[in-house]
Amino acid sequence: MERPDKKNIVIFASGSGSNAQRLLEHFEHHPQIRVAALFSNNPNAYALKRAETFHVPALLFSRDAFYNTGEVLEQVKSFHPDLIVLAGFLWLVPQNFLQTFPDKIINIHPALLPKYGGKGMHGLNVHTAVVQAGDAQSGITIHRVNEEYDKGEFILQAHCPVMPGDTPEVLAARVLELEHKHLPEVVEKLLLK
Numbered sequence: 001m002e003r004p005d006k007k008n009i010v011i012f013a014s015g016s017g018s019n020a021q022r023l024l025e026h027f028e029h030h031p032q033i034r035v036a037a038l039f040s041n042n043p044n045a046y047a048l049k050r051a052e053t054f055h056v057p058a059l060l061f062s063r064d065a066f067y068n069t070g071e072v073l074e075q076v077k078s079f080h081p082d083l084i085v086l087a088g089f090l091w092l093v094p095q096n097f098l099q100t101f102p103d104k105i106i107n108i109h110p111a112l113l114p115k116y117g118g119k120g121m122h123g124l125n126v127h128t129a130v131v132q133a134g135d136a137q138s139g140i141t142i143h144r145v146n147e148e149y150d151k152g153e154f155i156l157q158a159h160c161p162v163m164p165g166d167t168p169e170v171l172a173a174r175v176l177e178l179e180h181k182h183l184p185e186v187v188e189k190l191l192l193k
Helices: 016-028 044-054 062-067 071-077 096-101 124-133 168-192
Strands: 009-014 033-040 059-060 083-085 105-109 136-146 154-161
Touching: 009 016, 009 168, 016 033, 016 044, 016 168, 033 044, 033 071, 033 168, 044 105, 062 071, 062 105, 083 124, 083 168, 105 168, 124 168, 154 168
Parallel strands: 009 033, 009 083, 033 059, 083 105
Antiparallel strands: 105 136, 136 154
């Protein structure tokens, strides 16, 4: 049943969903905020199972339903989201979402934008690029979503070192710690400000 006394988060995830898990845990017993639903474009996304574990509606959708019909938008609207969080969601958000939820869609990116952003820059692709470039630091960027990949206004950046001898996998684990620490905090601040 709707709890109008709480702010609603809707999560979009395409993969394992460890950031979704952190949000689900963080807001499970929160007095003012709840995760209302999780949407995924991937039937094999472990994020769907994570949501079910927390008794949060987990909805699967197709590319056609997302881009060519208003079906997914209407489903999302039914959860009255105060914030939509892209947590490892790999598709570009269509214009009808951006217009319906202005400044209410955020993304977490596993690099210090504007470097290592854009189409195809996700997961190990990002960390491989950072290691190969010889950068001394990496980190995360939480940003608002607009009509281009990874180009929205920055909300927070957090840094971590790139150590000599780091593999992309080792760096990925260090960056993921930052994601898990900062994403719930940023979501909470945005919803309670």
